[in-house]
Amino acid sequence: MTEGRKILGSIGLGILTIFVIVAVLAPHIAPYDPHQMYRPMEHPSSRHLLGTNDIGNDILSEIIYGTRVSLFIAFIVSAISMLVGTSLGLIAGYFDKLGFLIMRVVDIFLTIPRLPLIIIIAASMRPSIWNLIAIFLIFGWTMTARIIRSEVLTLRTRYYIDATKMIGGGDFYILWRHILPNVIPLVVVQFIMEAIHVILAESGLSFLGLGDPVARSWGMVLHYAFECPIIYVSDVWMWWMLPPGLCIVFTVLGLTFVGYALEETLDPRLKNPAYGREL
C-alpha cells in the first residue's frame, strides 16, 4: 500500500474505532440518561457540556446514545445486505439460468430511484428502527449482487476451478472454497460503501422526521433542532446542530478513508500512479 493511502486508512480506522467505542460504552460515557428532562434550552456549562434541548434533554448524552442508533442501523443493514447480495451474486454468476432471473430482478431494483422510493415507503410506515432497516435492506443487496456476479463470471473460467472439478469438487464446494475467498476483498469494500450510504440515508430520513422518534439517531437530533425556530436566531445551533452534523461527517469520512485505502488491494494498478498516465 502506498504511504498516503496507508496514513489515510489509519486515520479512518482511528475515527471509526472511537465511534464504535462510544457506541458500545454509551451508558458508561454519557453523563445523563438521554430521556431525563432538566431545565430546557440551557447553554453549555460544566453541568451540561453541550447544553440541553427544548424539552430539557442533555444534548451530549443524546448524541452519545445516537451513535449507537446510527451505527447499529448501518452495521445491521450492511451486514445483511452483504450476506444476501454475496450469496445471490455467487449463484447468479455460477449458474447461468438462475443468474439470468436474479439479474433481471436486480435490473428492476436498480432502475427505481432509490431515495425517493425509500422516502415514500418510510412515510407510509410506522416510524421505527426496524422498519428503517427493512426499507434499506430492500435495496441494499442489489448492487453487491451485480458486482459479485460479474467477478464470479471471470473467476469461474480460471484453471483452478477446472482443477477442482477434476478432483471431484461439486458446484457448491467450488463456490464456497474457491470462489468466495476470491471475492471477499470486493465484499469488504462493498460493505463500507453500503455503510456510508445507509448512514447518510438514515440521517436524511430522520432529518425529514421519518426516523424513530424514540431511538434517536444523529439525524433525529438534527430534526428536533431544526423544528425549534430559535436555532435560526441565536447561538444555540453551535451546540445543538453542529455536533451531530459533525458526527455524521466524521463517520462517513472515516469509512471513506478506510475504503480508499482498501481500494488499492482491489486494483493493484493504483500502486503505480504512472500506469494510468502512460495509456
Next chain:
Amino acid sequence: MSVIEISDLKTYFPTKDGIVRAVDRIDLSIHERETIGLIGETGCGKTVLGLTLMRLLHPTTTVEGTIMYGGKNLLKISEAEMRLIRGEAIAMILQNPTTSLNPVMRVGEQIAEAIRLHQGLNRRDAKEKAVEMLDAVRIPLPHKRVGEYPHEFSGGMKQRVMIAMGLACNPSFIIADEPTKGLDVTIKAQIIELLRETTPDKAMLLITHDLDVARELCDRIAIMYAGELVECAPTDEIFEDPLHPYTRGFLGSLPRNGLVPIPGMSPSLINLPDGCRFHPRCADAKETCQKKHPEMIEVECGHFVRCFDA
C-alpha cells in the same frame, strides 16, 4: 488387463459455423502400468480427449461411444457417480501450473482437497498427508512449504504441486496434460524423472507435443491428427519405423532431424478434407487418398496405422 477402454469415441461441439469434430472415432485401450503418449499438433483434439474422459466438457457438447472403466461406461453414469471417480480413481494433471492453483489458498490445502473430498479425512490428517505428498514430489522442507501460498513457489515447483494433487488419492489412471509445458530443459528433465518414479504402478495417458518427453516416459505412442488417431505403436517402433506420412513429417520436424516443417496447415475441424484428412499436406498422396477415408489397420503386431500406403 486394460484399465480403460475407449471405443468409437466422438466428441462434437455444435457451433454456429457448423459442427467441430474435435475427437472423431477414437479407439484406444490403456493397460495396467502402461503409459501411452498422445501426440499431435496444437488444436488436434488432444486435450479435448482428456476432458472427455473426465466428462468435463460444456453441456452442449455431444459425446458418443463408450469409455469403459472398472466395468462401467463412464458416459452413462450419473454426474454424482462421476464426481466420485474424478480425483479418486482417475486424476488429471493440468497444464499451466501457475493458473491452475488458487492464489488465495495454501498449497497444502489444495493438495489435501482431493483427500478430504474423497476420504473424509479431518483437517490435521489431511495436512499430514499433504506434507507426505510434497515430500514425495521432492519439495524440500515440506513441513514449512505446506503452509505457503502458490506465489511463493517457482514454476517447476508448482508443476510438482500439480503432480502431488493428481497423485494424492492414489488414482489408478492418470491423464497428464502437457506436464512439461513452459518449463526449461533442466526442470523438464526433473519432472520427467519425477513422473517416472511416482507412477510406475499406474496407467497413464500423457498428452504432449514433445516427442522427447514421450520417448522417455511412454510404452506406446498414439499419434493424433485432426481429431483422429493416425498411428499407434510401441514407442521404439514409432521412432524407428514410422509408417504414417504425418508421423514421419512430425519426426522430420524435430531440430535434430533437420527441422523440416510439414507443408500446409492442419485443417479446420469444421471443414475436414474428403478422403484422408492428411492428403492435402501429404507428399505421397494418390487419387484414392482424396476420395476414400482410410481405416486403422494393424500392419504388424500392435502397430496400427491409418494409411493406404502402409
